[in-house]
Amino acid sequence: MSQKKIFIYLGLAIAAGLVFYLLRDEAEENGWFLSEEEKKTKAEWMAKGSPPGGSSTADNSNFLESLDESIPPEKILKDYLEWSEYPPNSRPLTKYNEDLTNPYFIQISPIAMVDNPEDKKPNGYSCKLQPLQWAAIGVKEPLHITLECFNTNNFEKVPLNIRNVKLWKEFDGNKFVALPPDGNDKGIDGDAQAKDNIFTFEWRPTYKDWGDMFLEVEFEYGKEKKQGKALSSFFSSPYQPAEWSGYFLDIPRDGSLSIKAGVNVFKAGNYHLEANLVNAGNGDPIAWASFDGKLNAGRQEVEFLFFGKLIRESGYEGPYALTQLRGHRVNLAVDPDWFGQGEEGMRKILAAKTTEPDKELVGPYKENYATKEYNLNTFSLKAYESPEKDQKVKQLQDLSR
The missing domain is CATH 2.60.40.10 (Immunoglobulins)
Structure with a gap:
């Protein structure tokens, strides 16, 4: 290789290094090097209406007292300067802010089932009792909750037989029994498709059903007719x-x-x-x-x-x-x-x-x-x-x- 080419390649390498150095801060600020999980974490605290570092108040009088002492002050300052580029009442919104882009739905993870409460090993099935809206609002529009169980090996949904349904409200440490919902797998009353092994409950609140509601369902699932129980919760606001x-x-x-x-x-x-x-x-x-x-x-x-x-x-x-x-x-x-x-x-x-x-x-x-x-x-x-x-x-x- 000629000496001229060596100088050319050396110059290009120096120029590339200089460009990287100049763009490094911008790249870090824009999250170019972050993993998907890191991007999600950053998007969550940037979207919040309260500053990072442990403070959840806009009151300066106790701002310092509310800071998380385990976080270095230099990092809190850096994060706060980035967060405070926008006002508390108007924040960035990204695809990672699922609680804001789809605010009426909370995804529930399936629960691995066991044959006996003392069993440590799952039995190969998982079940999920999923409210399709996190809240019932008003008394006209019903809220729907689906129940499904599937084989964890092939994710095939298995037959269900509902044995008992309970619904109650909890407030200030007390329970108040409510009228439980009806359900079906017949493709009616909110059920999306008949006989697809997804059981759908439909519920409308009365005016006394205001607050945190809890639904418990006892059922049989699978060809073996295993016994199962699932619990889910949602908010009811009839007024x-x-x-x-x-x-x-x-x-x-x-x-x-x-x-x-x-x-x-x-x-x-x-x-x-x-x-x-x-x-x-x-x-x-x-x-x-x-x-x-x-x-x-x-x-x-x-x-x-x-x-x-x-x-x-x-x-x-x-x-x-x-x-x-x-x-x-x-x-x-x-x-x-x-x-x-x-x-x-x-x-x-x-x-x-x-x-x-x-x-x-x-x-x-x-x-x-x-x-x-x-x-x-x-x-x-x-x-x-x-x-x-x-x-x-x-x-x-x-x-x-």
């Missing part, structure tokens, strides 16, 4: 404190996207509401936003403000789609306003007793709302700024020195 009216308005505001949604409020109170923003064309997730505030009875508007930097970084031009509208009326025994009422407020707080579940769910809006068309330059790339953020950054910088 409708509010409903989405179907009115929407989207406008740019301060480099972000404001989408106002109409709400018919039947029961005044403090509400926590959420919505997702996705690309209208392919459904790719972009961001989620939340509203927290007091709503009076009657027609109301709530605003979801999707932070401009999130939209800009998605690379998607509008239109966008507002999806998965959800939320609840906060039903705590303690009114947040009491904390600012001095001695009188403290007296109310100490006397407060919990007699009802802590939330009443608002039924989902089942359609998507498509926004107007937008150019990406409409939205700002500027990171989130606030006095609270500055104070927390200073506290963490002092702690890491």
